[in-house]
Amino acid sequence: MTIKLPSSDAPLKIGTRGSPLALAQAHETRDRLMAAHDLGAEAFEIVVIQTTGDNRQMIDADRPLKEIGNKGLFTKEIEEAMLRGDIDIAVHSTKDMPTVQPEGLVLDVFLPREDVRDAFISLKYKSISELPEGAIVGTSSLRRRAQLSQIRPDLKLVEFRGNVQTRLKKLEDGVADCSFLAMAGLTRLGMTDRATAAIEPDEMLPAVAQGAIGIEHRADDLRAANMLAAIHHPETAARVTCERAFLAKLDGSCETPIAALSVIEGDEIQLRGEILQPDGSERLTAEGRAPVAGAVDLGTKLGEEILAKAPSDFFSWR
Numbered sequence: 001m002t003i004k005l006p007s008s009d010a011p012l013k014i015g016t017r018g019s020p021l022a023l024a025q026a027h028e029t030r031d032r033l034m035a036a037h038d039l040g041a042e043a044f045e046i047v048v049i050q051t052t053g054d055n056r057q058m059i060d061a062d063r064p065l066k067e068i069g070n071k072g073l074f075t076k077e078i079e080e081a082m083l084r085g086d087i088d089i090a091v092h093s094t095k096d097m098p099t100v101q102p103e104g105l106v107l108d109v110f111l112p113r114e115d116v117r118d119a120f121i122s123l124k125y126k127s128i129s130e131l132p133e134g135a136i137v138g139t140s141s142l143r144r145r146a147q148l149s150q151i152r153p154d155l156k157l158v159e160f161r162g163n164v165q166t167r168l169k170k171l172e173d174g175v176a177d178c179s180f181l182a183m184a185g186l187t188r189l190g191m192t193d194r195a196t197a198a199i200e201p202d203e204m205l206p207a208v209a210q211g212a213i214g215i216e217h218r219a220d221d222l223r224a225a226n227m228l229a230a231i232h233h234p235e236t237a238a239r240v241t242c243e244r245a246f247l248a249k250l251d252g253s254c255e256t257p258i259a260a261l262s263v264i265e266g267d268e269i270q271l272r273g274e275i276l277q278p279d280g281s282e283r284l285t286a287e288g289r290a291p292v293a294g295a296v297d298l299g300t301k302l303g304e305e306i307l308a309k310a311p312s313d314f315f316s317w318r
């Protein structure tokens with residue numbers, strides 16, 4: 001395979017999906033690069049790439065993503081374009097990324113993390129605890145479905161996907177009594193006011209890397225690496241790599257109800273993680289702390305702890 005290397009004054013091509021959230025994240029990345037390097041917008045080109053996942057989402061709007069199969073569904077075309085040299089960097093929601101990248105690509109640049117919490121969205125009720133017995137919850141997230149089933153087995157779950165507008169329309173139409181979205185996505189779209197309430201991590205532990213933009217690039221592209229170094233946020237990187245190490249021990253894909261959140265206090269990182277049965281019938285948790293320099297090892301260790309205490313049939317539904 002021949003890789004086209006851009007001359008150093010060619011615009012840096014930023015690959016992204018075309019959803020409003022993906023575009024907002026690509027623009028945030030470009031704005032940060034412009035500011036960090038005192039460059040104009042002409043030094044960058046935002047290239048929108050349609051992915052299989054985007055196409056399938058339109059066709060199969062009501063089918064669970066798990067059924068469609070989601071491993072790399074939203075990243076394959078973008079990564080192929082990057083390996084061909086059609087784009088130089090790719091901007092992602094890290095929480096949607098597998099823990100292992102294709103040969104030749106690295107995901108190691110992270111922007112300052114947004115709000116990590118989930119948002120509760122309802123036109124009728126103010127919080128989960130206000131939901132009446134048997135209320136209908138619209139969410140396709142395996143993690144949120146499992147967590148809700150665990151704390152409120154009475155709730156009825158229905159598949160719910162699409163962008164923020166689509167979901168709000170569904171709520172207006174009475175398809176469900178409430179839905180959930182990441183606060184970070186709402187905030188990046190300038191729609192924080194659509195959240196009825198932010199849910200604290202104690203009540204609903206967020207997805208691994210929720211709220212963190214990750215930037216992927218070719219491992220041998222020095223120009224991209226140098227440019228990205230100026231916008232990299234080491235604290236976010238430590239947290240995200242800690243949580244992703246935990247995820248990698250348990251499941252590299254996003255087809256298992258797993259949640260984890262780390263926080264840094266001084267020179268220490270603390271991690272909480274959990275894995276659930278999809279129906280919420282069981283939950284295994286782990287918690288620990290380590291020096292920030294040992295962030296990855298902490299994630300791996302807690303993942304191993306959970307594997308060690310999981311009953312032999314815990315993963316049999318996979």
Ligand SMILES: NCc1[nH]cc(CCC(=O)O)c1CC(=O)O
Nearest residue numbers: 093096181182184185210211212
């Ligand atoms: N799985 C879809 C997805 N990927 C990233 C975000 C929001 C932004 C983020 O968490 O970084 C969302 C929407 C959601 O979960 O509500």
